[in-house]
Amino acid sequence: MCGPADQDRSTAPTARAVSRRSVLIAAGATLGAAAVGRSLFGPTDHAAAAGTYLRPCGDVRISSSWQGHKNRNPPSGEPGTDYAVPTGTPIQAATDGVIVDRKDSTGTATGRYLALRATDGNYIRYLHLQSSAVRLGERVARGQVIAYSGASGFGSETGYGAHVHVSLWIGGTPSQLGFTNSVDFENYVVPSTPPPPDSEDPVPTHQSSAYWWNTAVPMGVWARIPIAPGSFYLAQTGVGSKETGDLTLYLRAIGVTTGLQVRVVAETLDSIGNIVSSTMQPVIEIPATTAASATAATLGHYSLPYFLSGPLRLYAELRVLNAGITVQQVDFKKNFWRS
Ligand SMILES: [Zn+2]
Structure with a gap:
C-alpha cells in the first residue's frame, strides 16, 4: 500500500513529494497499523476518561466530525474528528499514556501518525502529521507536545x-x-465551548488514468499531451465553481538523447466556453537518462498544485528537444477538492 518509490524530485517544479497511488481515499483506510504494547496495561477504567481529554490543538474549528466521517460514501475506514490547523501546529497528548505506534512515512491514507495507549486503557491515533516529537515506547503526559500537525497522506x-x-x-x-x-x-474532551462544525470536507477526490499514447512527437513544437484517447483536460471548472488540487503527469519516452520539456497551460473561458486567454505555467525540463539510447526509456514527471475559480481549464503540452522521440505512456494523477 505504500506509494511508489519517490521518483526524481529534482525534475519537479516544487519541492513536494509527488508520488501518488490510486488507492482507497477514505480517511484512515489504513493497513499495517499493528499495535504494540497491548499488554502494557491492566484492567481498564476507561469510563473515567469522559470529559478529561485535551483537544490536540485547543478549541479550533472542526472541519469534519466523527459522524461526518461515518456519513461519507464510502464511510471512513477510521472515523475520527478533524481539527483544522495550519501545518506545523503543536499537538498535545489528550491524556497520559505510552506511544505504542509511530509511522514516519507519508504513504497510505493516514500519512504519518502516532498512536497513544492511554493509561485508562483507551487508544488514540493522530493522523496526517508533519512530524512526531516523541519516540516509540515513550511515556508521555497529558498536555505534552507529541507531534506537529500536517497534511500528509497518499x-x-x-x-x-x-x-x-x-x-x-x-x-x-x-x-x-x-x-x-x-x-x-469530542464526547471525551474537557467541556468547553464546542468549536463550530464546518461542512468543509478535507478528504480529496482522487483521479488517475494510464494512457498508452505511443506517438512520435515532432521536434521543437509544443504538442498537447492526451491523458486518454481524445482527452486533454487535467482540470476544468465552470461559472461559480472552484477546484483546488494538485496534479502529476508521469511520462515514459524512448529515443530521448537530449530531453523534453513539459508545461501546463491554463485557459480562461467566457460564460459560453470561448477561450479568452491562455496562461503558461512554468516549463520543466526532463533530461535524457544517463542510459539514453534509441531504445532506453526516459521517465519524467511534472507536478503542479493549482487553484481554479470560474470558467477555466488546464491541459499539458510537451516539446521534444531532439528528433526521434516517441512518448509511449502518459499516467495522470490528481487529488482535488471542489467547491
Ligand atoms: Zn479525518
Missing part, C-alpha cells in the same frame, strides 16, 4: 488539506476492536 506532504485527525477506541486497540469501531473523541 505519499505526499499535501495529500489533504492541513488538519489533524484524532481517532479514539475505548478499552482496546483498533486491531482488537476494529478500525471502524472508533468512538466520537
Whole structure:
C-alpha cells in the first residue's frame, strides 16, 4: 500500500513529494497499523476518561466530525474528528499514556501518525502529521507536545488539506476492536465551548488514468499531451465553481538523447466556453537518462498544485528537444477538492 518509490524530485517544479497511488481515499483506510504494547496495561477504567481529554490543538474549528466521517460514501475506514490547523501546529497528548505506534512515512491514507495507549486503557491515533516529537515506547503526559500537525497522506506532504485527525477506541486497540469501531473523541474532551462544525470536507477526490499514447512527437513544437484517447483536460471548472488540487503527469519516452520539456497551460473561458486567454505555467525540463539510447526509456514527471475559480481549464503540452522521440505512456494523477 505504500506509494511508489519517490521518483526524481529534482525534475519537479516544487519541492513536494509527488508520488501518488490510486488507492482507497477514505480517511484512515489504513493497513499495517499493528499495535504494540497491548499488554502494557491492566484492567481498564476507561469510563473515567469522559470529559478529561485535551483537544490536540485547543478549541479550533472542526472541519469534519466523527459522524461526518461515518456519513461519507464510502464511510471512513477510521472515523475520527478533524481539527483544522495550519501545518506545523503543536499537538498535545489528550491524556497520559505510552506511544505504542509511530509511522514516519507519508504513504497510505493516514500519512504519518502516532498512536497513544492511554493509561485508562483507551487508544488514540493522530493522523496526517508533519512530524512526531516523541519516540516509540515513550511515556508521555497529558498536555505534552507529541507531534506537529500536517497534511500528509497518499505519499505526499499535501495529500489533504492541513488538519489533524484524532481517532479514539475505548478499552482496546483498533486491531482488537476494529478500525471502524472508533468512538466520537469530542464526547471525551474537557467541556468547553464546542468549536463550530464546518461542512468543509478535507478528504480529496482522487483521479488517475494510464494512457498508452505511443506517438512520435515532432521536434521543437509544443504538442498537447492526451491523458486518454481524445482527452486533454487535467482540470476544468465552470461559472461559480472552484477546484483546488494538485496534479502529476508521469511520462515514459524512448529515443530521448537530449530531453523534453513539459508545461501546463491554463485557459480562461467566457460564460459560453470561448477561450479568452491562455496562461503558461512554468516549463520543466526532463533530461535524457544517463542510459539514453534509441531504445532506453526516459521517465519524467511534472507536478503542479493549482487553484481554479470560474470558467477555466488546464491541459499539458510537451516539446521534444531532439528528433526521434516517441512518448509511449502518459499516467495522470490528481487529488482535488471542489467547491
Ligand atoms: Zn479525518
